[in-house]
Amino acid sequence: MDRIFRDSLDVSGVRGIMLYTTDEKLVCSKFNRPLRSDPEKSVEWALFLNSLKGVQELELLFEDGRLYVRKTVVGPLIVFMDLVPVSMLKLTTEILANSLDDRRIKKELGIQT
């Protein structure tokens, strides 16, 4: 399962990735290094993601990092990263988003089709 996230996790400055379903359930989370607080618990993701209905792509810039959100067929993909250029990440997440359309990968991730 890791292989589909590997290219994006290997992009310089990427700290971690979380994938949610369209009904805001966490499918998986992968982190290169631990964050200051547990990202799964420190944010009310369901509420946040619900407010993003219809959004294809979103970048939020903070003082010390960037949050990149991309819509996929499964649901929103959230990437935590340093303040580094986002173009390489956009390329790799496009490939990732496309892989999520594959039935075998959905099965591996435990997503019901």
Next chain:
Amino acid sequence: MNQKQPDKKTFRRVRRSGGNDLKLSGMALNILRELDGESSLDQIVLRSGLTHAEAQNALAALVKQGLVEAIEPAEPVVPAEIFSRIQSSIAKALGPVGEFLLDEKMEDLGHSIEEFPIHLLPELVEDIAQEIRRPEISLSFKRQMIELIRTLNRL
């Protein structure tokens, strides 16, 4: 979440022509001794025994007095042979139509083949991929380019 980026900027001494008196602190002298035009601020900090903030203040004072100048690191550029691989992938995806696309897109980004910065390569790939109408071919092109960029970053 904060992680400090390494400071790659280097500094060199400057021959001073003016005859004004100089007032240098011990820290500034310490830093001045360590400058060789090649070491980064992080390396100088390590050797000088000063804190990062002390070294930065001392350097700022030296720059202000015209004794030291910063050397901006040269931006890494894409080796020419990489472009022939990109060109061949474009040709496979677009045929003869793609012959001038690479030059055109590089120009749009304000660069040429001789000095195209590595950090702009993903943007260039994205721009080119947008010209490929068939989604599966566009995606396959991006896959090849991601591999190429990763190889380049490992060099």
